[in-house]
Amino acid sequence: MNIVLTGDRPTGKLHIGHYVGSLKKRVSIQGKYDKSFIMIADTQALSDNALNPEKVRDSVIEVMLDYLSVGLKPELNTFFIQSLVPELAELTMYYMNFVNLGRLSRNPTVKAEMKQKGYGDQIPVGFLCYPISQAADITAFKANLIPVGDDQLPMIEQTNEIVRRINNHFNKNILVECKPLLSNVKRLPGIDGKAKMSKSLNNAIYLSDNRECISRKVMSMYTDPNHIRIEDPGNIEGNVVFKYLDAFDPNKDEVEKLKKHYEKGGLGDVTIKKRLIEVLDQELNPIRLRRQQLEENKDELLIMLKEGSEYARTIASDTLAELKKVFYLNY
Amino acid sequence: MNIVLTGDRPTGKLHIGHYVGSLKKRVSIQGKYDKSFIMIADTQALSDNALNPEKVRDSVIEVMLDYLSVGLKPELNTFFIQSLVPELAELTMYYMNFVNLGRLSRNPTVKAEMKQKGYGDQIPVGFLCYPISQAADITAFKANLIPVGDDQLPMIEQTNEIVRRINNHFNKNILVECKPLLSNVKRLPGIDGKAKMSKSLNNAIYLSDNRECISRKVMSMYTDPNHIRIEDPGNIEGNVVFKYLDAFDPNKDEVEKLKKHYEKGGLGDVTIKKRLIEVLDQELNPIRLRRQQLEENKDELLIMLKEGSEYARTIASDTLAELKKVFYLNY
Known part of the structure; x- marks a missing residue:
């Protein structure tokens, strides 16, 4: 048993x-x-x-x-x-x-x-x-x-x-x-890069968050504080956007390419954040829809x-x- | 209430x-x-x-x-x-x-x-x-x-x-x-003079003890280790027999007289212990009898x-x- x-x-x-x-x-x-x-x-x-x-x-x-x-x-x-x-x-x-x-x-x-x-x-x-x-x-x-x-x-x-x-x-x-x-x-990790995502740290994305809320949270996400201009080489280590892409993006090859591009320089935070918003929304949208139906009862x-x-x-x-x-x- | x-x-x-x-x-x-x-x-x-x-x-x-x-x-x-x-x-x-x-x-x-x-x-x-x-x-x-x-x-x-x-x-x-x-x-106190009477210290007299058992325990009771001969002056302090007489003997005046006699000398431990056995048995006998009846059901x-x-x-x-x-x- x-x-x-x-x-x-x-x-x-x-x-x-x-x-x-x-x-x-x-x-x-x-x-x-x-x-x-x-x-x-x-x-x-x-x-x-x-x-x-x-x-x-x-x-x-x-x-x-x-x-x-x-x-x-x-x-x-x-x-x-x-x-x-x-x-x-x-x-x-x-x-x-x-x-x-x-x-x-x-x-x-x-x-x-x-x-x-x-x-x-x-x-x-x-x-x-x-x-x-x-x-x-x-x-x-x-x-x-x-x-x-x-x-x-x-x-x-x-x-x-x-x-x-x-x-x-x-x-x-x-x-x-x-x-x-x-x-x-x-x-x-939390969107602020802290090891733990939690309500009390106010760094969480909830399953019930709507697209607008997800966008806002992703746009504020911790990436590489030294990656100031697009053409600068960026750091993947501790970069929350890439951690989330690793966890959610179904296209692993594309994520690897993006990582290389980011490290070399020439890939802006906004571009990868927009991709993450899409990826997250695709995963969470059906969950959100079911939640809305269930909330009625x-x-x-x-x-x-x-x-x-x-x-x-x-x-x-x-x-x-x-x-x-x-x-x-x-x- | x-x-x-x-x-x-x-x-x-x-x-x-x-x-x-x-x-x-x-x-x-x-x-x-x-x-x-x-x-x-x-x-x-x-x-x-x-x-x-x-x-x-x-x-x-x-x-x-x-x-x-x-x-x-x-x-x-x-x-x-x-x-x-x-x-x-x-x-x-x-x-x-x-x-x-x-x-x-x-x-x-x-x-x-x-x-x-x-x-x-x-x-x-x-x-x-x-x-x-x-x-x-x-x-x-x-x-x-x-x-x-x-x-x-x-x-x-x-x-x-x-x-x-x-x-x-x-x-x-x-x-x-x-x-x-x-x-x-x-x-x-326990019959050995220790502050606490308890099963684990094996120094207790139980409500259900019979007269023979009470006699045995009282006769082994701690009194005054320096009161060796009857004519020696005895100590009341810490003397368990007198503590128990204080608690159980209905005749308080008599107990006070016995204490004085004991302190002066000439009153043997066996005499006061025998009194305590009677006093305890008188108190516990009705309890024991009720217990025997109840035990049947x-x-x-x-x-x-x-x-x-x-x-x-x-x-x-x-x-x-x-x-x-x-x-x-x-x-």
């Missing part, structure tokens, strides 16, 4: 970084495995947005719109909302007894995010514990294949540690170890998510019941 | 330290307030007993037997099992976002217990978080009166911090602050606990629903 679980924190609309890094992969593998669960992780999103829950709530539907717009299909995936599966909270509580503070604090992904957010020991305990919550999400559905980037590998390792610790101690294969489905796509999306959550609950309940049996909690 | 919540971790039978420090108080106040909840905290017990859940399970019924034996009445209290109210796990997860790691690590009660158990950063995350879990237990039932010893005051403070943080931010009095119902009883106790838990769920669900509304999780 091959079961896939993926998901996103609903803290805003999804951007083309999500699309290139994760959503395209999910679309390409859908239907290839026995089951696929896609979780909108509202509870996890609250772990560092506790004082701004309205943003999280609004984003739940936006993320669902993005999912369906890029071509993820309800008949091939179970979409659900994390908080509507309370068994995940119970599992998290039990798993918290199998992980110690030192191990959690040394998790490289948590450490990097703590540093990025400048938390120090002011880190909300819920945020610190999100790897445990993720372990609950994965194991509840006995998911064994997790599409991730390599920055998420410590999460897989933490999950498997919990799985092994419980299975070994209770001498029973209740939980299932998982492995990463690594995507070999490089992370897309937001209520239906919520119904779909609730039904998915009900189904997800039945699976998570079964796993919880198995665990409660070995934990002697089956009163 | 005055609502009382108390409870115990089921990690063994209850001992006379629990009786003097807490159970007698609970019996004396039962029926005096609008509602009273008594929780058997199996989930919390697992936070440092994850690898030994069978002990926790067995202790659930033992603790319930102890409760009813000392005179806590089902018609005046709702008895329930923590893990049978999964809303408490959900509340804990949400509260974890409102408490930071620094605050939690500085909790004096947690610090003391961490030191006692020698955890360091090997502390299970579930154990570290138990003050948050207690805040969930208290607030779920909108309990405003918590019978505690003064070592538990930091827990009350942590709970009220969460209450204020949520109520203030969402500008609505959803949660209720609580205050301690302090008992002015001094903690009963353990199944009924479990039914009672399940019914109590069902009722507790209805209350906890209401509180959770109110919170989910302001957290925008009312899909």
